[in-house]
Amino acid sequence: MPQQINNFIDGQWIPSRSRSPLPSVNPATEELLAHAWNSDAQDVDVAVLAAQAAYNSWRLMPAPRRGEILFQVAHLLTERKQEISRLMTSEMGKVLTEAQGDVQEAIDMAYYMAGEGRRLMGYTAPVEMPNKFGMALRDSVGVVGLITPWNFPIAVPSWKMLPALIAGNTVIWKPGEDVPATAAAFVKVFEDAGLPAGVLNLVTGAGDTGAALVDHPGVRVISFTGSTTTGLGVYTRAAKLGKKVTLEMGGKNAIIVMDDANLSLAVDAINWSAFGTTGQRCTACSRLIVQRGIKPRLVEALVEKARSLKLGYGLEPDVEVGPLVNQRALDKVAGYMDVARDEGVRVLVGGGRPANMDKGFFFEPTLFDGVLAGMRVEQEEIFGPVLSIVEVESLDEAIQVSNSVPYGLSSSIFTENVNAAFRAMRDLTTGIVYINHGTTGAEIQFPFGGTRGTGNGMREAGQAGLDTYTEWKSVYVDFSGRLQRAQIDTGDALDQD
Numbered sequence: 001m002p003q004q005i006n007n008f009i010d011g012q013w014i015p016s017r018s019r020s021p022l023p024s025v026n027p028a029t030e031e032l033l034a035h036a037w038n039s040d041a042q043d044v045d046v047a048v049l050a051a052q053a054a055y056n057s058w059r060l061m062p063a064p065r066r067g068e069i070l071f072q073v074a075h076l077l078t079e080r081k082q083e084i085s086r087l088m089t090s091e092m093g094k095v096l097t098e099a100q101g102d103v104q105e106a107i108d109m110a111y112y113m114a115g116e117g118r119r120l121m122g123y124t125a126p127v128e129m130p131n132k133f134g135m136a137l138r139d140s141v142g143v144v145g146l147i148t149p150w151n152f153p154i155a156v157p158s159w160k161m162l163p164a165l166i167a168g169n170t171v172i173w174k175p176g177e178d179v180p181a182t183a184a185a186f187v188k189v190f191e192d193a194g195l196p197a198g199v200l201n202l203v204t205g206a207g208d209t210g211a212a213l214v215d216h217p218g219v220r221v222i223s224f225t226g227s228t229t230t231g232l233g234v235y236t237r238a239a240k241l242g243k244k245v246t247l248e249m250g251g252k253n254a255i256i257v258m259d260d261a262n263l264s265l266a267v268d269a270i271n272w273s274a275f276g277t278t279g280q281r282c283t284a285c286s287r288l289i290v291q292r293g294i295k296p297r298l299v300e301a302l303v304e305k306a307r308s309l310k311l312g313y314g315l316e317p318d319v320e321v322g323p324l325v326n327q328r329a330l331d332k333v334a335g336y337m338d339v340a341r342d343e344g345v346r347v348l349v350g351g352g353r354p355a356n357m358d359k360g361f362f363f364e365p366t367l368f369d370g371v372l373a374g375m376r377v378e379q380e381e382i383f384g385p386v387l388s389i390v391e392v393e394s395l396d397e398a399i400q401v402s403n404s405v406p407y408g409l410s411s412s413i414f415t416e417n418v419n420a421a422f423r424a425m426r427d428l429t430t431g432i433v434y435i436n437h438g439t440t441g442a443e444i445q446f447p448f449g450g451t452r453g454t455g456n457g458m459r460e461a462g463q464a465g466l467d468t469y470t471e472w473k474s475v476y477v478d479f480s481g482r483l484q485r486a487q488i489d490t491g492d493a494l495d496q497d
């Protein structure tokens with residue numbers, strides 16, 4: 001029996017007023033997994049009212065106490081890791097070990113942000129007058145709206161809601177429409193950890209539900225992860241209402257392999273970065289930029305590896321690559337096979353749906369060779385198990401090709417030459433750079449995000465992740481007990497009595 005997923009508003013699991021259903025389908029079997037609601041603007045409005053009502057007592061709860069609830073979230077999430085990971089695999093298709101990694105990232109984030117309850121560092125600095133004290137504090141903002149995709153159903157929301165909550169904000173979360181059951185399981189953890197009613201609200205739905213959240217005047221901050229087209233639309237609408245916005249959008253991430261690279265390390269990293277999560281990570285490697293000398297050996301090893309990957313339902317133990325998330329994703333990836341043919345690209349392996357699988361949105365791991373910088377398959381985000389191979393002569397050319405895309409999330413270089421490694425570290429213009437490591441695998445204590453079309457200059461995770469959910473408040477305390485005025489001409493502090 002498919003599960004019924006309700007919204008979670010003001011501490012209650014309630015159906016949407018819209019009564020409009022949102023089915024959730026297992027992408028490996030195409031079976032109906034759950035029914036959620038395609039919530040409307042009225043549901044969003046009720047959630048905003050609940051979040052506004054809960055805000056004052058939540059922001060006034062001492063941050064260390066808020067942190068204790070988040071520690072409890074971390075403990076419960078650890079206890080439920082297997083069950084939530086299995087649900088995630090059945091709902092969006094990534095293989096079980098990757099789903100476990102997804103949940104683990106939220107556990108790590110919960111511990112990290114719970115610890116922030118005893119830090120949330122502001123600073124003091126010397127002030128211009130005697131007997132005066134100055135400090136800058138991080139203050140909460142109010143009600144925040146979170147819009148997330150389906151590809152990291154627990155990790156990406158955790159990067160947003162945990163810093164938002166520890167800083168004293170209340171939250172309305174609109175998860176990806178393909179993953180409502182996983183989202184509800186995550187919210188249940190917060191409920192069971194003792195989060196007060198109204199502090200975290202879940203409103204399921206598709207694009208219109210997200211748009212209602214963006215447009216609601218009671219929501220002060222929007223944090224969005226998803227496609228570039230949608231993200232820029234969200235940015236424009238929110239800007240008109242003067243909202244603070246954080247965007248994480250597309251990527252076209254490259255791994256550079258120099259002639260002196262450790263071949264087996266590179267093969268393993270490229271394979272994992274390109275085909276892990278079926279290529280549906282923001283940080284997935286979709287371009288291999290390879291120096292001419294090593295290319296034949298590297299490509300041969302990659303083809304062999306790609307051919308050997310076992311596709312299937314991610315709950316089966318030996319499966320390495322799951323399906324794409326839905327029919328739309330499958331159609332998009334398949335469409336790029338036509339683009340590649342038109343651009344004269346050679347398909348070395350893959351290029352279609354696997355012959356022996358009649359159910360599920362599966363697509364073969366695919367390698368394109370003979371790709372030139374500037375081609376569509378080299379510039380556009382495909383978001384599937386497709387890797388384009390570009391041959392280069394030199395480090396300079398490799399860096400130039402890597403940087404010449406509309407996105408700037410993640411990049412990587414494989415080399416044993418320390419000078420080349422440092423030059424790449426300096427000159428690659430992405431928000432995340434890896435040396436001798438694939439393009440995926442960010443840790444939550446460092447800023448996550450990208451340059452150019454990937455974002456709007458904000459970052460998630462680490463200390464930088466708090467910036468979205470806090471406002472700086474500067475406080476001056478004059479304890480002189482008398483009139484003091486700075487001398488305007490010289491700027492010197494002058495005690496006038």
Ligand code: ADP
Pocket residue numbers: 147148149150174175176177205206207208209210211212214225226227228230231233234
């Ligand atoms: P994808 O479909 O590839 O996940 P989207 O950018 O369409 O990428 O979706 C990311 C998130 O944004 C999802 O939760 C989706 O429902 C939401 N969304 C889609 N359209 C809008 C919109 N117009 N306004 C706000 N949120 C939206």
